[in-house]
Amino acid sequence: MTKILFTKDHEYIVVEGDIGAVGITDFAQGQLGDVVFVELPEIGKVTKPGDQAGVVESVKAASDVFAPIAGEVVEVNKALEENPALVNEDAQGAGWFYKVKIGNPAELDALLDEAAYKAHLESLA
Amino acid sequence: MIASPTPLHALHLGLGGRMVAFAGYDLPVNYPAGIIAEHLWTRENAGLFDVSHMGQAFVSGPGAAARLETLLPGDLQGLACKRIRYSQFTNADGGILDDLMVTKLDEAGDKLFLVVNAACKTQDFSLLQANLPDLKLEILQDRALLALQGPLAARALERHIPGVSALKFMAQQDFVWRGETLFVSRSGYTGEDGFEISIPADFAENLAESLLAEEEVQAIGLGARDSLRLEAGLCLYGHxxxxxxxxxxxxxxxxxxxxxxxxxxxxxxxxVQRELGQGVARLRVGLILDGKAPAREGAEIVDSTGAIVGRVTSGGFSPSLSRPIAMGYVAPKCAAPGTPLSLIVRGKPLPAHVKTLPFVPNRYQR
Structure with a gap:
């Protein structure tokens, strides 16, 4: 069973067992516009929540991607090297950035569920 | 400070423009199509840009052309009537205060039309008033400015303004459209053929909608305006x-x-004379990156020994070339086309080499 959680900075994590797939939300890709390059973390990198875990470059600007939770990077989305536009086309699916082995499942409780993230977006509008 | 609307503000919102504050104006960075699609559309068809934020003014009085030459290095006295020249206001140290377009409106050179950058217009107009008090400065706050750019711009505009396609590059002519006088220039800042159209503000939306109804024309935001001018090797003031x-x-x-x-x-x-004779300390160059990660304004430029030789002043992604490009200043010894250099991005050197500007050939109708 999978569930998706969000940060206020517009990252998401899709949790499946002890692995989480991290990316930026559909709202975030819409704000950035055309993504032309994604800098992914190195496999084996250990993050804390809020650590810089990648960079997404749109035509206009570079934006940091922050780790939603602690853990070790176990896989990166190689498809983004050839086709960074996947982030625009399917941000919360094929456009994931990296997978992390979840270090402390209790940290997930601090993230937003879909309803809370939607409310957060409405508060920004 | 609240960003001011331009006369096309409602149109931008209606088209779904993503609005940002730029030089004190609320302008679209892109529409739903996105920067890359808008950029490529302009290179292949015709893009309509709202550049109403730019400053428009008449400067007039006896010998206006000669008098204005005391503030800029452009040759205005040698300019033919209704022709346009690109120049720069300079300071006493030879630095650039702004860059601008000047049209000579009469044979005698007693009346000129200026278009200056939005972010500099207050300073530019103060400069003119302080230094040329004998001339009349008439700031055209009630006129919008539209740019129609791209290889199909002339074809689309000709249907609305018959005769406009005969205009030569860097020439201006007045046309009457629905009873209003338009100042139409064959000029632009994308590297493509195109026009800049000064129109009374109240009629700008009508003209924009008429042009957008043409199959060749799409609305284009500031994002693509920036990537187009970068590919064309054109300077952005302040950068x-x-x-x-x-x-x-x-x-x-x-x-x-x-x-x-x-x-x-x-x-x-x-x-200027010293640098022309003895050379410069640094030169603006084009840089093409070998990899896929872009380098942005401010990135340090290093040579093969790792010594810092300059800094990036504009950098981004070239939609036409599908790769990152940049401009920056380097020491003259590093300015030859092909020179391998590295751009430092997030602490890492990205390989690049010097490229002759423009990155994409200009296609002006001379």
């Missing part, structure tokens, strides 16, 4: 040129005629 860079360092020698080089008579002429 690629500023009060410290001279026109010669910026490679704008072509905009200064032989007479003006010899005679001087503009602020900072001594530096």
């Amino acid at each position: 690629d040129i500023d009060a410290t860079t001279s026109p010669i360092e910026a490679g704008l020698n072509w905009s200064i005629s032989k007479r003006r080089r010899e005679q001087g008579g503009f602020p900072g002429a001594a530096r």
Whole structure:
């Protein structure tokens, strides 16, 4: 069973067992516009929540991607090297950035569920 | 400060423009199509840009052309009637205060039309009033400015303004459209053929909608305007040129005629003449990155030994070339086309090499 959680900075994590797939939300890709390059973390990198875990470059600007939770990077989305536009086309699916082995499942409780993230977006509008 | 709307504000919102504050104006960075699609559309068809934020003014009085030459190195006296020249206001140190377009409106050179950058217009108009008090400065706050750019711009505009396609590059003519006088220039800032149209503000939306109804025309935001001008090797004021860079360092020698080089008579002429004779300390160059990660403004440029030789002043992604490109200033010894350099991004050197500007060939209708 999978569930998706969000940060206020517009990252998401899709949790499946002890692995989480991290990316930026559909709202975030819409704000950035055309993504032309994604800098992914190195496999084996250990993050804390809020650590810089990648960079997404749109035509206009570079934006940091922050780790939603602690853990070790176990896989990166190689498809983004050839086709960074996947982030625009399917941000919360094929456009994931990296997978992390979840270090402390209790940290997930601090993230937003879909309803809370939607409310957060409405508060920004 | 709240960003001011332009006369096309409602149109931008209606088209789904993503609005940002730019030089004090609320303008679309892109529409739903996105920057890359808008950019490529302009290169292949015709893009409509709202550039109403730019400053428009008449400067008039006896000998206006000669008088304005005391503030810039462009040759205005040698300009034919209704022709346009690109120039720069310079400071006493030869730095650039702003870049602008000047049209000579009469044979005598007693009346000129200026288009200046939005972010600099208050300063530019103060400069004119302070230095040329004998001339009349008429700021055209009630006119919008539209740019229609791209290989199909002439075809689309001709249907609305018969005769406009006969206009030569860097020439201006008045046309009457629905009873209103338009100042139409064959010019632009994308590297493509195109037009800039000054129109009374109240009629701008009508004209924009008429043009957008043409199959060749799409609305284009500031994002693509920036990527288009970067590919065309054109300077963005406040980034690629500023009060410290001279026109010669910026490679704008072509905009200064032989007479003006010899005679001087503009602020900072001594530096310009010295740099023309003895060379410059740094030169603006194009940089093409070998990899896929872009380098942005401010990135350090290093040579093969790792020594810092300059800094990036504009950088981004080229939709036409599908790769990152940049402009920056480097030491002259590193400025030859093909010179391998690295751009430092997030602490890592990205391999690049010097590329002759423009990145994408200009297609002006000369």
